[in-house]
Amino acid sequence: MCTTAAASAAAVVALLLATSAWLSLVFSSPSIRLHWAHIRSSASPFPPASPPPLPGPSTRVPPPTGPRNRLPPLSLRHLVFGIGGSAHLWPRRREFVRLWWQPGVMRGHVWLDDRVPRPPRNSSLARSLPPVRVSEDISRFRYTNPTGHPSGLRIARILAETFRLGHGSARWFVLVDDDTIVCPDNLVTVLAKYDWTEMAYVGGPSESHSANTYFSHAMAFGGGGIAISYPLAEALAGMMDECIERYPRLYGSDDRLHACISELGVPLSREYGFHQWDIRGNAHGLLAAHPVAPFISIHHVEAVDPLYPGLSTLGSLKRFTKAMKADPMSFLQRSICYDKRRKLTFSVSLGYAVQVFPTIVLPRELERSEQTYIAWNKLNNRNEFDFDTRDTYRSVCKKPVLFFLRDTERGGNTTLGSYRRAKGRDNLKKKVFCFPRTPPLPDVNEIQVFGTPLSENWHLVPRRLCCKLNQRRNGTLKIAVGQCDHGASGSAAGCTQAPRQPIKQHPSSAHWRFTLTHVLPLAETSRAAPLRACRAGPPPPLLLLLHVKARLRTLPRPPTMSHPCGFTSTKR
DSSP: OHHHHHHHHHHHHHHHHHHHHHHHHHSSOHHHHHHHHHHHHHHSSSOOOOOOOOSSOOOOOOOOSSOGGGSOOOOGGGEEEEEEOOTTTHHHHHHHHHHHOOTTTOEEEEEESSOOOOOOTTSHHHHTSOOEEEOOOOTTSOOOOSSSOTHHHHHHTHHHHHHHTOOTTOOEEEEEETTOEEOHHHHHHHHTTSOTTSOOEEEOOOSBHHHHHHSOTTOOOTTTOEEEEHHHHHHHHHHHHHHHTTOTTOOSSHHHHHHHHHHTTOOOEEOTTOOOOOEEEOOHHHHTTOOSSOOOEEOOTTSBOOSSTTSOHHHHHHHHHHHHHHSTTTTTOEEEEEETTTTEEEEEETTTEEEEESSOOOHHHHTSEEOOEEETTOOOSGGGBSSOEEOOOOSTTTSOEEEEEEEEEEETTEEEEEEEEOOOTTHHHHHHHTTTSOOSOTTOOEEEEEEOOOOTTTTTSOOOBEEEEEEEETTEEEEEEEOOOTTOOOOOTTTSSOOOOOOOOOTTHHHHHHHTTTTSOOOSSOTTHHHHHHHHOSOOOHHHHHHHHHHHTTSOOOOOOBOTTSOBTTOO
């Protein structure tokens, strides 16, 4: 009996202890629960799950000591250039490099496929050019593209060879060709937007839709320039030789570079100031409608006509780069303004040309590039280009009068450009077929454009510039161009609608209107008549005018009737 009672008491005590232990686990602190879970996991026969290791070491540049804003701002000393060229073309193309290279300030090398005679050490030619180096042998690499050239392998390795030379304080590596014109100041301004301690791949695609389709729409074309940050250059230098062996069938250098960058997962950061210029012929349409972005580069300068009439290719590029250096940020920036009284449109491309249209042309049309050129593959249709284009004017009465840059100079914060009237081949045609309307500004031979500097942050949120017509005196018209105010507008409001006042009548005006039905349509009652007269445009050719003139001799002469488009109906 005693034994049974002792066993019962022991069972009760054990039950109470188990209950208290359970309550302590439920209502205890989190640290005790974690400890208990650790004890349970240690007793489990399966090891705890762990995150997978990262794939390889990071190539990121160690962060600089101290806050990042204490670093000096980006300058040309932080850029290293790799210029690709060939030995047999270098004696001619080195003149292009001299136009934009700044000795003593810029760093880099020209990489050729063979040795060339060196100019005397202390000559002006030697001092104005970057040093020349010969690329390494590429015969060990495979190249199986049936239409390309193995030189694409050599040029693709320029980045790796330049990086291995060791350039202290370098932040960016820039790759261009020897037939490329570069604006170094704008390049620094644009690259300053990016974090150079991260992997960055900056450039622009081709203008040719066929080229972008064949290579890639997400590839920076090397002729227009490629900017690569230091971390990306470091990673490419370590994998370049192995990577290009995986792509023996690629065509050139920039597509091999793009293939290796794609393996690293770095996308293209497009900047509209890089211009591959895969075009031929007259580049006027591109220069007169440059994107609203800082100009950085143009390529294939030998494949296009001279940029300014009457000059050689080298002479026109000298004038081009002189205007570029005068005010880099506003160079080639556009401005549109109107002469509402004379119904004229002015389109200014700073440093290049001023176009004066004889009618009101809306900005949306002027923003499209006039197709004065053909594609690199010699196709001549609008679908071949990956940007907005428009056809050239077929009617001589709609073609603008062109004023090309003659000279430019800078005084303080103001840039003065002198633009001279071009000798047009259609002047006689305009006088005959556009009669009675004369070509715009017949008494103006020069346009002086005064430009003011843009703000430092204009390129971050760019906007087309504004212009204002000033006085005209002694055959010279003055135009002021600068950054727009917040409330300013380049609208053509008030230019596209004709006045609604009725035209004065004459007893013989019925016969007059009947005779000129096909020459100058006029109505006397409808309010829309002046506008229809504007849309009818100038009179037809000379033969019809002579026929009408013979019939008018039998009619009484009416008084002068003013026309809303500037025509005069009493002209015989």
